[in-house]
Amino acid sequence: MTLQLGEKHFSSAQPESAVRRIVTFRVGDRTFGIDVGMVREIKGWQVTTPLPHAAPHVRGVLNLRGVILAVYDLRTSIGLGVTDATATHVIVVVDVEDKTAGLLVDSVSDIVDVPVSAVRPAPDLERDEHGLIEGLVLLDTEIVALLDLAAVIREGGAEAPLARTTRAA
Numbered sequence: 001m002t003l004q005l006g007e008k009h010f011s012s013a014q015p016e017s018a019v020r021r022i023v024t025f026r027v028g029d030r031t032f033g034i035d036v037g038m039v040r041e042i043k044g045w046q047v048t049t050p051l052p053h054a055a056p057h058v059r060g061v062l063n064l065r066g067v068i069l070a071v072y073d074l075r076t077s078i079g080l081g082v083t084d085a086t087a088t089h090v091i092v093v094v095d096v097e098d099k100t101a102g103l104l105v106d107s108v109s110d111i112v113d114v115p116v117s118a119v120r121p122a123p124d125l126e127r128d129e130h131g132l133i134e135g136l137v138l139l140d141t142e143i144v145a146l147l148d149l150a151a152v153i154r155e156g157g158a159e160a161p162l163a164r165t166t167r168a169a
Contacts, residue, residue, distance in 0.1 A: 018115060018116055018117075019113045019114065019115060019116065020035060020113070020114045020115075020116055020119065021035065021036040021037075021111060021112070021113050021114075022034060022035055022036060022111070022112055022114055022137075022144070022146065023035075023036050023039050023042075023092070023108065023110075023111050024108070024109040024110050024111075024112060024139070024144055025090075025092060025105045025106070025107060025108045025109055026105065026106045026107045026108075026109055027074050027075050027078065027080065027105050027106050028075065028080055028106065030078075030145070031109065031139075031142055031143070031144045031145070032074070032105075032144065032145050032146070032147050033112075033114075033137065033144045033145070033146050033147070034092075034094065034146065034147050034149060036111055038094045038095055038096065038149060039092060039093070039094055039095075040093040040094060040095055040100060041093045042090055042091070042092050042093070042108050043064075043090065043091050043093065044087065044089075044090060044091075045085050045086065045087060045088075045089040045090060045091060045104070046062050046091065047062075048060030048061055048062045048071045049061050049062065056076055056082075057072050057073050057074075057076040057077040058070060058071075058072060058073075059071040059072060059073045059076075059083075059085075059104055062091075062102070064093065064100075064102075067100065069093065069100060069101065069102050070101050070102065071091055071101070071102035071103075071104055072101060072102065072103055072104065072152065072153060073104045074103050074104060074105050074152065075104070075106075077132065077152050078132065083104055083106075085104060088106075088107065089104060089105065089106060089107075090104075090105055090106075090107060090108055091103065091104055091105075092105055092108065094149055096149045096150055096153055097150065099153075101149075101153055103149075103152070112139060114137050114139070118137055118138070119135040119136070119137055119146065120135060120136045120137070120138075121135055121136075122134070122135060122136055122145070131148060131151050132147060132148055132151045132152055133145045133146065133147065133148065134146050134147065134148040
């Protein structure tokens with residue numbers, strides 16, 4: 001299963017600065033979100049090749065249409081142990097700055113529009129030394145933690161390898 005996502009699309013009824021469109025996904029019983037513009041695609045689980053001396057949250061690398069892509073286990077990054085990946089797990093392929101990476105998650109939930117004013121800072125006790133959470137949003141009765149993807153990639157010490165992407169100017 002692969003789902004290609006396009007560029008950010010906002011309703012013409014609301015100005016772009018008033019709404020954030022986020023992709024939500026699950027890891028265990030927790031819901032996380034990232035800006036849809038950072039998501040390149042969503043693909044089914046594929047076995048990765050482990051790298052020697054990689055940080056604990058680096059699951060390994062895989063070949064994505066000729067690009068060697070580092071895959072990060074989000075469960076490990078947030079301190080819930082290692083994911084026992086099955087065919088139901090997915091890899092969210094994301095662009096972080098000028099790099100591409102994969103996030104191993106349990107499932108992708110939805111794409112939702114969130115008013116910028118609804119994003120709240122994470123309480124100090126939710127922040128660790130890595131600052132993985134950039135904010136919190138209440139969707140219905142569920143709290144969604146918005147991830148700082150650059151921090152997720154760096155978490156665990158030195159930066160792990162990422163695939164470089166080329167961008168048209």
